[in-house]
Amino acid sequence: MELVTERLRLRMWRDEDLEALVALDSDPEVMRFIRDGSTRDRAQVTASFALLRQNWADRGYGLFATELVGSGELVGWVGITVPNFLPEILPAVEIGWRLGRAHWGHGYATEAARAVMAFGFDEVRLDRIVSICHPDNHASRHVMTKLGMAFDRRTTVPAHGGAVDVTAITRQEYAAARGDAGQRRTASTRGGGTSRRPAAATRPPADRC
DSSP: OEEEOSSEEEEOOOGGGHHHHHHHHTOTTTTTTSTTSOOOOHHHHHHHHHHHHHHHHHHSOOEEEEEETTTOOEEEEEEEEOOTTOGGGOSOOEEEEEEOGGGTTSSHHHHHHHHHHHIIIIISOOSEEEEEEOTTOHHHHHHHHHTTOEEEEEEEOTTTOOEEEEEEEEHHHHHHHHTSTTOSOSSEEESOOOOOOOOOOSSOOOOOO
16 A cells, blocks of 8 residues: 655555664654653664554554655654544544654645545545544644544543544545545545544554654
8 A cells, every 4th residue: 555645655664664664763852742751762763663653454544654755754654543542532533744853844644645545535445534643732723623523522641641632524524524425535645545433452553643
């Protein structure tokens, strides 16, 4: 499975992507609004790397490795997964992103997330997509607004007691905003899709922003 936008390629994970993920999750600024704000070491990232690849096999969707079309440089990840860390909103599928600091401010998160949202509604056939962020993460909240997502609630993550804001968009809202009943894709796709509704998660998702 691969999605291609004007500037980005969203693809499956490769073994060599691990080093970029270790660098990403060891940056305090990147991790500032993730969970309790702690960075992660190589062992933690390696464990998550195995899980995010397995999630694709288990569910038929997950987090995409996201790279620049021209250079192939990995900028981070964007994708959809089950937010097990917030049980009160389950069953749900969340769209999220995490990009390296060098790639902030270029509109990459919005560009990639639009392609992933189309994938979620058109290929995975989700009925609703949520997104979750720290209340002070204004950059991520701005992306959610540009995606057409509306505020749903403010709540607390049980694992660390921190507050998060939840936004959401339904299939009907997405189709109305797009103006074509969800038939036109916003990004070219290659590879098989799936028509499943989201199943209950059996594995913990990658950590969210």
